[in-house]
Amino acid sequence: MKKVICSGLVVITLLLSAGINFGFTEDQIDINALIQETQKRSDKPGEMTFVWWIPEEYWQVSFSQNPNMSATQIEEFLKVFRPYTIIAVVDGTVGTYGNITYKTETDIRSNIQIVDSQGNIYLPLSDTDVNADTKSFLAMMKPALANALGPIGQNMYFFVFPAQNKDGLGIADAKKEGAFSVKLGEREFRWKLPLGSLLPPKICPTCHEKVSGSYKFCPWDGTKLE
Numbered sequence: 001m002k003k004v005i006c007s008g009l010v011v012i013t014l015l016l017s018a019g020i021n022f023g024f025t026e027d028q029i030d031i032n033a034l035i036q037e038t039q040k041r042s043d044k045p046g047e048m049t050f051v052w053w054i055p056e057e058y059w060q061v062s063f064s065q066n067p068n069m070s071a072t073q074i075e076e077f078l079k080v081f082r083p084y085t086i087i088a089v090v091d092g093t094v095g096t097y098g099n100i101t102y103k104t105e106t107d108i109r110s111n112i113q114i115v116d117s118q119g120n121i122y123l124p125l126s127d128t129d130v131n132a133d134t135k136s137f138l139a140m141m142k143p144a145l146a147n148a149l150g151p152i153g154q155n156m157y158f159f160v161f162p163a164q165n166k167d168g169l170g171i172a173d174a175k176k177e178g179a180f181s182v183k184l185g186e187r188e189f190r191w192k193l194p195l196g197s198l199l200p201p202k203i204c205p206t207c208h209e210k211v212s213g214s215y216k217f218c219p220w221d222g223t224k225l226e
Contacts, residue, residue, distance in 0.1 A: 029061050033197040040182075040189035048092040048100055051182050051189045055174040056081055057198055080133045084125070085114065085161040085172050087182055090152055102155035111185040114161050116171045117178045124159040134160065174198055202226075 038058065042049035056078055063069050063077065089112065091103040114122040127135065138158045145153030165171055172180045174195045181190040199213025206223040217224055 030197060031058075031061050034058060034061060034195065037195045037197050038191075040191075042187065044187075046094050048090070048094055049184070049187070050090055051184070052088040053172065053182065053191060054081075054086040054088060055172065055195075057174045057195075080131070080137060083163050084130070084134060085122075085163050086138075087112070087114070087124075087159045087161065088156055089159065089184070090156045091184060092155065100151065102151070105157040108157055108184070109159065111183075112159055113183050114171060115181045115183060115188075116165065117180060120165060122161050122171065124161055130160045 034057070038055060039050055039052045041051075059078060059081060060074070063074050066074075069077075089108050091108055092100040094100055109124055112124060116122070138160075141158070142153075142156075145156055147153070149156070161171070163170060163172075170176065172178075172191070172193070174193060175198055176194055178193045179191060180193075181188050183189075194213075196212030196215070201210045201213050202215060202225045203210055204218040204220065204223050204225065207218060207220050209218065209220055215225055
């Protein structure tokens with residue numbers, strides 16, 4: 001069943017990024033690595049559940065070098081999502097004979113929340129609190145995902161949370177140190193930040209291995225990394 005999920009995620013990647021690796025710094029960012037870092041899957045038997053945090057940087061990477069989009073157009077696009085933290089969820093239970101029962105959007109919404117590094121809890125925003133452009137774009141993605149992924153796409157739902165806490169600080173900043181989690185009832189999917197795929201890789205001065213830019217110590221020999 002995990003193969004089904006992985007195949008679906010590949011299709012999502014191609015659908016949203018046109019299969020192109022784009023970089024917004026001098027070093028090209030691997031969009032596949034970025035997607036792997038932003039998606040979490042349940043390892044519990046009988047569950048077909050994944051949670052996808054879609055940070056602003058994902059859209060930036062996807063469209064920054066699109067020849068049909070100017071820098072101004074990209075910035076206007078990013079403004080649509082910048083006020084929000086976007087989480088996509090598919091939550092299914094595999095039956096005895098392989099049939100999958102998916103939870104509805106209402107069921108998921110009643111159980112989903114974000115918990116920031118200070119333990120503050122955030123619930124999804126209501127439709128009236130989300131701007132029209134953001135709602136329109138997410139609504140356009142639904143039929144495309146359904147056509148590409150079948151039942152998985154049909155049962156993928158987007159939930160919109162605030163991007164900042166009451167003090168104006170980012171709840172989930174992909175480039176800054178921190179952490180946050182998405183909870184689905186008793187289940188928790190956690191991200192430790194920053195995302196290594198958005199940082200230049202580091203080279204261990206001792207073993208000379210290339211490691212994630214988010215590492216503080218070499219995983220091979222424990223050398224402190226600068």
